[in-house]
Amino acid sequence: MQTANVNTPINITVRHESITDSLRNYVHKKIEGLHLDYPKIIEAKAVLDVQKNRHIAEVILYCANHITIDASSETHDNMYASIDNTISKIARRMRKRKTRLLKKHRPGPEGSIKHLPEKVFSQDLLDQIPEEVEADPEPMLIHREGYKLKKLYKEDAIMELELSDKPFIVYQNARRDILQIVYRRSDGDYSIIEPNG
Numbered sequence: 001m002q003t004a005n006v007n008t009p010i011n012i013t014v015r016h017e018s019i020t021d022s023l024r025n026y027v028h029k030k031i032e033g034l035h036l037d038y039p040k041i042i043e044a045k046a047v048l049d050v051q052k053n054r055h056i057a058e059v060i061l062y063c064a065n066h067i068t069i070d071a072s073s074e075t076h077d078n079m080y081a082s083i084d085n086t087i088s089k090i091a092r093r094m095r096k097r098k099t100r101l102l103k104k105h106r107p108g109p110e111g112s113i114k115h116l117p118e119k120v121f122s123q124d125l126l127d128q129i130p131e132e133v134e135a136d137p138e139p140m141l142i143h144r145e146g147y148k149l150k151k152l153y154k155e156d157a158i159m160e161l162e163l164s165d166k167p168f169i170v171y172q173n174a175r176r177d178i179l180q181i182v183y184r185r186s187d188g189d190y191s192i193i194e195p196n197g
Contacts, residue, residue, distance in 0.1 A: 008032060008041050015049040023048070026080060030087045031059065034094075039063035048079060057082035059090060069093060069163045093163050100159060149179075157182045158190055 012019060012027055031044045042062050049056040057079060058072035071093065073085035152160070152171040161169045161182055168183035181193040 008044055010044045010046065012046045012048065015047070017048070017050040019048070023079065027083060030083055031061075034061075034087065034091060039065055039067045046083075048083075050079070053077055055079040055082045057086045059083075059086045061090065067163070070165060072165055096162060097159055154180070154182070154192065161190070 008031065010028055010031055012024055014023075027046050027048075031041075031046070034041070040063060042064060044062070045060045047056075047058040047060075049058075053076050054074055055076070055078055056072060056074045058070065060068065060070040062068055069090055071086050071089035073082045073089065075081045075085065147170065150171050151174045152169075153174050157169050157171045157180070161184060168181050170179070170181050172178070173180050179195055181195070182190055183193070185191055
């Protein structure tokens with residue numbers, strides 16, 4: 001198992017603020033401390049942005065087997081918390097991907113039906129959950145971005161979508177050789193769009 005990502009090239013970009021040595025060392029320590037046994041991190045990029053009282057941290061990992069993992073977080077007045085939240089998101093996504101890969105290659109009984117465990121909560125418990133009210137984000141400038149069209153299976157496209165903060169993935173279906181778009185719905189499920197020629 002890879003216990004640390006030693007000598008990983010880490011590029012740090014800071015916008016609207018100058019970087020301190022302690023912040024630079026903190027980013028290096030957090031990225032190198034990701035305990036991933038799959039995939040191996042080849043290069044990492046961190047973009048730290050300060051806008052008014054918003055501290056945004058984005059981390060992009062370029063890994064072996066053409067896997068790219070990206071996540072971002074935003075907090076108010078604390079860049080260290082933004083970095084922590086972003087690293088936590090990446091670690092969760094990697095654990096989820098590894099679990100899916102293990103399930104995919106694990107032989108199972110033919111024709112079995114998988115049941116989800118049902119949990120019933122009392123209304124008193126549900127009333128105790130505070131409702132979070134988020135302010136609408138400020139509109140950002142739209143920018144042009146290059147996008148490499150990949151040939152993927154539907155399952156791989158969904159896994160790639162789970163590893164990123166992107167709202168959708170456009171890909172060439174490897175089985176049917178057609179263009180498809182997979183996106184995450186508001187209920188957490190996925191949908192596929194096939195543009196008509």
